[in-house]
Amino acid sequence: MFDQYAHLDELEAIARSNREIATAIGADYLIKPDVVVTRSPLPDHAINAQGALVDTSTGRLSSLRAVNQPLDILHASISCKWTLRSDRAQNARSEGLNLVRNRKGRLPHIAVITGEPTPGRVASLALGTGDIDCVYHFALYELRNALVEQRREETLELLDTMIQGKRLRDISDLPLDLVT
Secondary structure, eight states: OOGGGTHHHHHHHHHHHOHHHHHHHOSTTOOOOSEEEEEOOBOHHHHTTTSOOOOTTSSTTOTTBTTTOOSOEEEEEEEEESSOOHHHHHHHHHHHHHHHHHOSSOOOEEEEEEOOOOHHHHHHHHSSSSSSSEEEETTHHHHHHHHHHTTOHHHHHHHHHHHHTTSEEEGGGHHHHTTO
16 A cells, blocks of 8 residues: 555445445546556654754655655656556556556656567557656667668667657666666
8 A cells, every 4th residue: 555545445335234335336537557656755863963953843744755645656666567568558558547546645667678679569558648748668769770680761760769759769778767
């Protein structure tokens, strides 16, 4: 259970106890990503390590403070899709949209990791409305080099559009992107 989604446990308990409610609200609010990155709330001495930022009269509602709430904060949700058939891409989008719609508080990073070798299929996920922050390819540089060697200009242009549009990155970028 994460701070932004703690209320969903209560909804699930209500739905389990009442079939009509379960039918009305469905189960699409359940969030079960492949990989999660969490952040624990901090004690005030850690927050104030560089100077006084919080005390008993400030920051009283922030989830980051351990005195305000004990639950871990979901920092990132990462869906892992070895390849991207259209149903897998849609599934990853649905996971992202559920995270966006059902949260209370800060939105976690929403990312997908793939090894899909076809840029057109990667585009089905990377080019979109922002329900996913970014798609990370486990061999992006190798994929790009292969397209150059094969002189697949149109496909290379699509790949470069995703990269330059900051919608597709190499897996080595993911840890750096998660720092913020």
